[in-house]
Amino acid sequence: MPFVNIKTPEAGLTPAQKAEIGHRxxxxxxxxxxxxxxxxxxxxxxxxxxxxxxxxDETFVIPDDNRAR
Structure with a gap:
């Protein structure tokens, strides 16, 4: 069974984008x-x-402009 685990910053993708990634x-x-x-x-x-x-070596915080809306 192929298994892919993708980690992304919270709120970086919309549900539709996540679904598209899953399909692709x-x-x-x-x-x-x-x-x-x-x-x-x-x-x-x-x-x-x-x-x-x-x-x-720095904590990454997603910029507000990059958050999914």
Whole structure:
């Protein structure tokens, strides 16, 4: 069973964007593993709260302009 875990900053994506990512990732994996993989493919999109990401030794907080609306 293909399993993909995507972590993204909280509120960075709309529900529609997350659904699109899930569909596109599934389609990509089906290209590699065949259509038989589709019903067994799992795509998990986890939102990490602000302050839970670190980049270049600094706590990452998503800018308000980048938050999904």
């Amino acid at each position: 990732v599934t389609d990509m994996l089906v290209e590699y593993f065949s259509e038989a993989a589709r019903p067994h493919t799992m795509v998990l999109i986890e939102e990490v709260q602000d302050g839970g990401y670190y980049r270049a």
